[in-house]
Amino acid sequence: MRAAVVERYGGPEMVRLREVDEPVVGDGDVLVRVEATTVGPTDGTNRSGRPAFGRLYFGLARPKHPVLGYDFVGVVERVGPGARRFALGDRVYGTLAPTPGAHAELVRVAEDGVIAPIPAGLDAAGAVSLLDAFFTAIPFLRDGARLRAGQTVLVNGASGSVGSAAVQYAKHLGATVVGVCSTGNVELVGSLGADQVIDYTRDDFAAASDRYDVIFDAVGKRSFRECRSALTPDGIYLSTVPTLPVLLRSRRARSADTGRRAGILFTGLRSIADKTSDLAVIGELATTGAIRPVIDRIVPFDAIAEAHRRVDSGHKVGNVVVAVSEAPRGTEVGS
Ligand SMILES: NC(=O)c1ccc[n+]([C@@H]2O[C@H](COP(=O)([O-])OP(=O)(O)OC[C@H]3O[C@@H](n4cnc5c(N)ncnc54)[C@H](OP(=O)(O)O)[C@@H]3O)[C@@H](O)[C@H]2O)c1
Numbered sequence: 103m104r105a106a107v108v109e110r111y112g113g114p115e116m117v118r119l120r121e122v123d124e125p126v127v128g129d130g131d132v133l134v135r136v137e138a139t140t141v142g143p144t145d146g147t148n149r150s151g152r153p154a155f156g157r158l159y160f161g162l163a164r165p166k167h168p169v170l171g172y173d174f175v176g177v178v179e180r181v182g183p184g185a186r187r188f189a190l191g192d193r194v195y196g197t198l199a200p201t202p203g204a205h206a207e208l209v210r211v212a213e214d215g216v217i218a219p220i221p222a223g224l225d226a227a228g229a230v231s232l233l234d235a236f237f238t239a240i241p242f243l244r245d246g247a248r249l250r251a252g253q254t255v256l257v258n259g260a261s262g263s264v265g266s267a268a269v270q271y272a273k274h275l276g277a278t279v280v281g282v283c284s285t286g287n288v289e290l291v292g293s294l295g296a297d298q299v300i301d302y303t304r305d306d307f308a309a310a311s312d313r314y315d316v317i318f319d320a321v322g323k324r325s326f327r328e329c330r331s332a333l334t335p336d337g338i339y340l341s342t343v344p345t346l347p348v349l350l351r352s353r354r355a356r357s358a359d360t361g362r363r364a365g366i367l368f369t370g371l372r373s374i375a376d377k378t379s380d381l382a383v384i385g386e387l388a389t390t391g392a393i394r395p396v397i398d399r400i401v402p403f404d405a406i407a408e409a410h411r412r413v414d415s416g417h418k419v420g421n422v423v424v425a426v427s428e429a430p431r432g433t434e435v436g437s
Pocket of ligand 1: 144367420
């Protein structure tokens, strides 16, 4: 089978399509022929080895796992002995996180792993675009922020993958949502349900005082120090990007549950049970139309380096999808 392989750290040109051995399907496994996957910032770090502390996790000298990518959508092509949940031809989606390997024509997935039938009404590009976005936004807002109806949440980076999901999920929870993005994305963020959209090229949300119960910096661009006074007295700042001050404050936040707080989660490291239960939540929200995928662009498998380039720009809109086997449809909103 073909897979996108990264043998040495470097730029997008380090990603090459190669013939590799097919995965071995064991007891309780299914083999999925991948229709589509995504490239995200974590793949960018895994490919480039930057920031350098990422190498502690991804491999000191070279990527430990040369095939990157976590999320997949596709068709069950083989069923291992003892596997009962899925049958040949089932259309499924899921994630291999925290171990990559989805940038390939075939993936082996334990049937009791994070895998489910794709929600009705979604095509492959749409289904795969929900995964990293909502697997991140849901735990941050529900578990980290404990966001409730009636509260006000600000989402910084509201046009990105995680940010666009956070706007939708926060709205679903009944919060008042303020999204922050640049001029070209204001309309999109409003269409996702934001009650107010702040254009960061014109206004600074952090200049507000005592306004937000939750500030979710989905792109890690503003520090807790900068955002602190914009929080209500018991407000919480959460960032997706680890910095030393946030890591230290996150530890303290667990013991002191009052006052302005800061925190971080590492959602890819959550248990299979937690992710499986969130996959059910994602499926239900998508089926009822409460959430929708946001797709920047769909790139053919043999142009996957282009997908990495777009992700490296830091300005993708929603998700960059890679069509591995066939054109997976979906509406592209990126420029
Ligand atoms: N902690 C965790 O468990 C976890 C899990 C998943 C992801 N992450 C991390 O979360 C981050 C976000 O991932 P993602 O896929 O959502 O990113 P992304 O889609 O690449 O983010 C791109 C978006 O960021 C916006 N942006 C860029 N500069 C900005 C600024 N100064 N202010 C506000 N918005 C700005 C861009 O909007 P404009 O073009 O309008 O500027 C663009 O739409 C990544 O660092 C990723 O590694 C962490």
